[in-house]
Amino acid sequence: MPLWDEWARRWNAFRRREQLTAELEEEIALHIEQRGAARTGRAAVLVESSREAWGFTALDHLLRDLRFGLRGLVRQPGFTLLASGTLAIAIGAGTAIFSLIDAVLLRPLPFRDPAALVYLYEDHARTGFPRGDFSPGNFRAWREGNTTLEGIGAYYQMTANFTGDAEPERLDGQIISPGLFPLLGVQPAIGRLFTPDEETPGRDGVVILSHGLWQRRFGGDASLIGRKVLMSGRPRTVVGVMPRRWQFVDGNTEFWVPLALEERSYSRFSNRYLHAVGRLKPGVTLEAANQDLRAIAQRLEREHPRENEDLQPVLTSLRDQLTHQVRPSYLALLGGVACLFLIACANTSHLVLTRTMRRGGELAVRASLGAGAGRLIRQLLTENLMLASIAGAAGLLIAQAGFVLLRKLIPGGLSHSTELALDYRVFGFLATSTLAAALLSGWWPAWRSARSGLRARLAAHSARTTRSASVVLIGLETAMALVLLTGAGLLIQSFFHLRSVDPGVRPAGVLTMLTALNPDSITFERRNQFYDAVLERVQALPGVESAAYMSAIPLMWKGGTSGFEIEGRGPARPGQEALHRQVTPAYFQTLGIPILRGRGLADSDSAGAEPVVVVNQTLARHFFPGEEALGQRIRTSEGHWMRIAGIVADVREMGLAVPPKAIFYVSPRQVKAMFSAPSWLAVRVHGDPAAMTSAVRRQILAVAPQQTISNIRPLPDVIGAEWETRELYTRLLTAFAAVALLLACLGIYGVTAYSVAQRTKEFGIRLALGSPPAHIVKSVCLSVLRPATVGAATGAAGAVALSRLAQSLLFGVPPSNHGVLGGAALLMLAAALAACYWPSRQVFTLDPIAALRRDGD
């Protein structure tokens, strides 16, 4: 193979290039000597061009550039540290955010052919549930009527008390259509999945365990398959165990039981509690499937006009369902790091430019020795690449540190199946952004200085081009920083708005816990005895002010509505519904909810007495406008008439950012139905609520030794959880904005300092001619502030446009908030002024004579 031999010789030549070069030099020297025509410099060029024939010049140059660049970077540690540090922050933050977006928005979901999986919801935005659940009746219609889905299965979350085999334990699980597992394409680790047959009531006494539960509670014993476990008093046969870490939609599911609905349930259309996931038939688009469902919806509306008025079924991709809440926040973070990245590149670009301009002499010498512009640019870019690589390596560490924080931002439905890690995709992103940083921050200075180097470097020329570049850089940095500052400002304001929202309860000093009902205490009489016994004992504890049982702690159950009828007004109209809560009499006192009119619930409101109900202000105002609500009677579809005995202040049950919803409260002694039977205990204490935990626990266990007690949290923590994620987003974006401001100031400082240093001689002349130093300082500052102002104006326009897009992230703040925008702009310009005044100050102390003597830089 001649070609092969040729490359081998090339490689050989490259390896021995030092020796070969020496030989060439000797040979050519001899030649020139014999010829007798000696011209200096000629020999070097000859050697150089002859070496090109070896074909490894590029690599050879690269190695030399690398060595040369490294020496330069080591010689100027300040520059290296500042430039690479700046880039490292941008690259690190960018990589961390990318890994989050990759993990949540880009990577395929861990199911078979996940792109075809769809989530079904009914849009009940009117009543506060934009992605609402649906009734078994509707579900059957969706499942049997559609022609576009390969299959669809329903599910909902449940909890069960595991007893008997070990410590009593309350666990979260899913009730799920047997057909859903095959749709998802999952195989159990051991045992089997559900059979279609197990959808029939009576044959559904089976359970599939999560791998985690099987290991933890049952010691990973394979012989568990076929054995029975006791779940909330009902024995179920374990038929299978899911693969390790396998979860569906919710990250904390410990078991699955089949959804087996009675025929009676399917004929009901008012109880909405099912979610569903289906799979599109091959080739069917989401739009076609949606149309299919809308046709069924029309039929359902006709057949059940009362329950299905304005029925709007929506199919969306499963990924959208799992991520739609976080997507805007992620995009905001992405926009934030993009701004940061550009600012960092602009800053580094200027740093590099100043540095190369200072090295102008060296470059000019190289240019005059015959180094072409391309060669010089290549060398400068190589140096920049080294700088960026250092930054990339440091950015890797920054990103990894950021993972700890960002992990908390993965939505719950994905937290089990995805991890933030430095895999090849994230690494590829890191490498790309490092390269981009090197080129973005390097091409301009490289090109500029190579050109001015070739033009024998007229000092005035290079100074002017540097200045025009600085104008662009300052404008860019100011604009980007202002966008970030405005965004952060809006988020901070939203956050404080949210924190200042009155939840409607006085959380301080309240301890809450869940005592999921035991099978023993499940009947009407038994559970009331349980409440009475526990409350009596707990209230007797020293330091306890009051205690109450309730359906749910506010904010813990964002649902549970019932339609209701008002006496004398005919059947319930659509949307005439309210949150339905059972609470013991001390509820209002314990949570600190003021009773506005009438009375609260009382011990005397017992089974035999007249049924009463306490409603909140929103219910009274909304359903009895301009009327006296007290004394009126309402009833739910199942219940009897209840007289409104009192009106209490609103509580934000649905979330702090959600306006209060109508609620009615009834006593568990007057409601026979299990639905919403109290299982949460709240205790108001003097002093630290957490300190009371064990005392309260002991009293509960004294009443019911097998009772599970879980979710023990002080009420302030429950409410704090509402803004926890928002706080994290706000902190992140504020940090980005702060770094951006700092970098922009550093950039402006650097530009000004450099321009002052370059124009020292000119300033000296002007001072000598009698110009007051303040004028000079003013002109320097203006030359910086003018582009900064233009940049700020551009940034402001951008910020307004962007924040309108990000409206869903804001709370109680209009997107074009003049206060925030003006404040951000003022802060930015003040910082810019300080950053340019500081270095230009030295004009005041400049000695004109000394300045004139100085050699022009």
Add this chain to the structure above:
Amino acid sequence: MLVLKTLARLGPMHGYGIAQHIEETSGDVLRVEEGTLYPALQRMLIKGWVLGEWRQTENNRRARYYRLTPAGRKQLARELSGFSRVMAAIGRVIESEA
């Protein structure tokens, strides 16, 4: 081609000698610039058409002598035949012109 031919005719020579020979035999019509010669020699070394070895010159200096390899000989033949084809073609064009 001229370098190869020179080496083929006179055996191993150093760079200066090659240049001298070409200039002399061409009656000073063809001048060989070192800027062309040395890159060309390096290229031929890489291609494997010539080999270089260090020897003493007549006046006792060290110089690199280039020697034709079999591959170089083949290359020379190829280039010569190509060249004579082109020459013949040019000749025919010129004659038809006259």
